[in-house]
Amino acid sequence: MDVLSEGEVLATFDKLVSEGSIIYQPYETISEDCEGYPLEFRICPSLAKKPHTVGTKLDSSFDKSQKWGPGSDMFCTDERLKVAKLNNSHDLALNLFCVDRPQFVVLTLDSYRRQHEPLDLDDFKAALEMVTSLSDMYLIFNCSEEAGCSRVHKHMQGLRGPPTAFEAFVGGDRERSAIPFQYFVHHFAQGFGKAEAKELLGVYEDLLRQTRGVLGKTVTDVCPHNVILWRDWIIVVPRRRAAVGSASANAAGMLGSIWVPDRSGVDEWLRLGGRSILKELGVPALENGNAR
Structure with a gap:
């Protein structure tokens, strides 16, 4: 993939926001310390229009938008959303509902691929192209609805780094002990720039095997989990559910960045307790000690 000009991407992003093809507004940030585990709540009013569960219909203003392929449940409101092709297997596009400026989505060109499927070699080839071509972006994948996805067309997302709680996962025993849930992590010493996709796939498959063990899943079961790629690290988080009441989180949320449409969402997290929610999710x- 050709290296993208951030200025050009932002200009397109801002233009599409002004025209209503991308839903984005400035957000308020509230930070909380959950016994050493940092949480950052982003209050994003624009998320009120976003479908939060699989099967939820898009806002009626998008009724005439075309789907992202015949088997897709994602919408392309404007061809300018498409930024590049990755590995000839994925579209790199600007996300329709954004909490970052910009925010990306990486969708399979095969629009019948599904979000409950684990990542494969083509996914990792596309992921490496994204994280090595775009500055300071981390990649997330929410495998299945229980892991926080809201659309079933297989996709990953690109967000501005760093993930809020990332340092806890790569720090010493004291930092890691603050993480309230089990996870698996691997560092690629050669860096993502020199790593091959097949290496990432091999590590991921081993972490996924361990994740299945934690969840009691067989190789034929859907295995809910989150994946995060950032600064030469891969993190895999086993998931049991998408939400506790109305408090939910995707991969970014498990690493401390929680997105809500209004203050009541923050209040619910604080009422139930951030650590308690994360343990249930x-x-x-x-x-x-955590799984490593």
């Missing part, structure tokens, strides 16, 4: 951390 994931798998509670082991007493003798």
